[in-house]
Structure formats: C-alpha cells, structure tokens
C-alpha cells in the first residue's frame with residue numbers, strides 16, 4: 097500500500113517547503129470546507145498533504161477549526177499517516193520552551209466541538225486507549241534534529257481561546273498529571289482514529305502556562321517569539337520524515353488502520369442512509 101503523509105500545521109506553521117509538484121488543492125467534504133486548501137506534492141518520493149489547521153493567516157480559533165472536515169479531506173486525499181504539529185504550554189520544568197514532546201496520551205477537556213463522525217443512525221465506538229500510533233510517533237522522534245525532543249507526554253486539550261486560570265493550571269499539573277496543554281489535538285486525534293489514520297502529535301513547547309513561580313503568566317507575545325524558531329525545527333522534522341518511513345506502507349501493527357473493524361453498533365437495516373453517505377470516505381471500508 098502507498099503511504100501518504102498528512103501534516104496538520106498548528107500555530108506558526110502555515111506551509112511547508114520543498115515539495116516536488118507542489119499544488120494547493122481545494123477539497124470538498126460532507127462536513128463542510130476544511131480549514132484551507134491542502135498543499136500536496138512529494139518529498140523524497142513520498143506523497144505529502146499539508147493542511148494549516150487554523151488556515152493561512154490564522155483565521156480559525158481552536159473552537160471553530162472544522163476538525164471533521166479536515167480529517168475527512170485528508171482521508172479523501174489518501175492520507176494514511178497524520179503528523180500533527182502544535183504549540184503547547186508546559187507543566188514540567190524539564191519540558192522547556194523550544195523543546196518538542198511526542199505526545200502519547202490525552203485528557204480531553206474541550207467541550208464545544210463536534211467530536212465524532214458517527215451519531216444517530218450510525219453509532220460507532222472505537223478504542224482510544226492508545227490514541228497515537230507508536231510507530232509513527234517513533235519516526236517523528238527520530239526525525240527531530242537540532243532540538244531537544246521528549247518521547248511521551250500527556251496533552252491536556254482545553255477549549256480556549258483564553259488561557260487557563262492559575263487554579264486550572266495547578267490542577268492539571270499537580271493532580272491530573274498532565275505534561276503539556278494545548279487547544280487543538282482533541283477531537284483531532286479521536287477523528288483520525290475513527291477515520292483509521294495513524295496519528296502522531298509533535299507538541300512544541302512555547303511557555304510554562306501559568307503555574308511556574310519564575311515565569312509569570314503565559315503571554316501571547318512570548319509565545320509568538322518562540323513560535324518562529326519552533327516552526328523552523330518542525331519544518332526540518334517534516335522534511336526528514338519521508339526518507340525515514342518510505343513510500344511503501346505495511347498494515348499498521350497497532351491496528352490504527354482497522355479501528356472500525358468491530359466498532360459499528362447500528363444494525364444495517366436501522367442505519368440512516370444520509371449519514372452513511374456522509375461516511376463514504378471515513379468508513380467506506382466497512383459500510
């Protein structure tokens with residue numbers, strides 16, 4: 097099977113360079129338009145699809161990012177592996193601004209977003225115990241150079257757009273054991289799993305949120321200052337990834353690409369034909 101790497105670029109990462117045959121393509125989905133057109137092309141012989149999560153010019157807030165359309169659009173382009181790149185705040189002294197964290201767990205505190213492709217008329221329950229793909233995550237770890245990168249970490253997804261209160265920051269860090277905080281990886285990771293796409297998250301630390309006694313409260317101008325350097329390191333990681341993983345793809349040994357095998361609960365005769373039609377790209381394999 098051919099590998100197609102999708103990259104979702106977060107704050108500060110609105111395009112990538114070096115793609116052969118680069119072309120911004122508009123993709124329509126049954127879930128509305130994605131955040132922006134998608135930059136397609138090849139890197140080291142591997143097909144790539146880059147989507148700026150907030151749109152070029154940072155148009156969408158974390159709550160208004162069209163997460164379902166984004167994942168559906170990448171699936172329609174044949175994407176098999178998604179690398180999410182995001183800015184985040186840190187809850188750990190050792191996860192310093194400028195560092196990268198390869199996320200392996202999430203706590204989802206976002207509440208004002210559509211979180212599933214499924215629903216009334218076609219109910220599905222996928223496993224999310226291990227929400228990221230270990231193999232793709234390892235490849236991202238190995239592709240990071242010139243930056244301190246930490247393997248594993250728990251990302252707390254908050255609704256935003258305001259940053260956390262001091263009490264929230266302390267709660268997430270001291271009692272919930274979160275390592276970093278951001279506003280976008282959920283429901284993105286959930287939807288990627290429903291769409292049977294391997295998902296890895298590269299979180300780029302920009303600040304210590306509000307808990308740190310010597311760093312004061314999180315400030316957007318500090319974040320923007322860090323974002324520029326982070327984005328260059330992220331671009332370099334993306335540039336090294338295709339050669340590391342190659343253009344041929346075996347079935348995912350962790351089952352990411354078969355998440356829907358036993359997930360759909362609704363009896364075939366009770367399924368809503370309109371919803372089933374909307375699921376053509378995401379779940380066509382099993383419907």
Ligand SMILES: CSC[C@H]1O[C@H](OP(=O)(O)O)[C@H](O)[C@@H]1O
Nearest residue numbers: 106107149158182183278279280
């Ligand atoms: C620019 S600070 C807050 C903003 O940045 C992060 O976005 P992304 O995850 O797309 O890199 C964070 O989640 C907030 O949306």
Ligand SMILES: Nc1ncnc2[nH]cnc12
Nearest residue numbers: 183184185277278279305
């Ligand atoms: N402290 C923080 N909280 C939430 N999202 C962020 N993105 C970058 N820093 C953040």
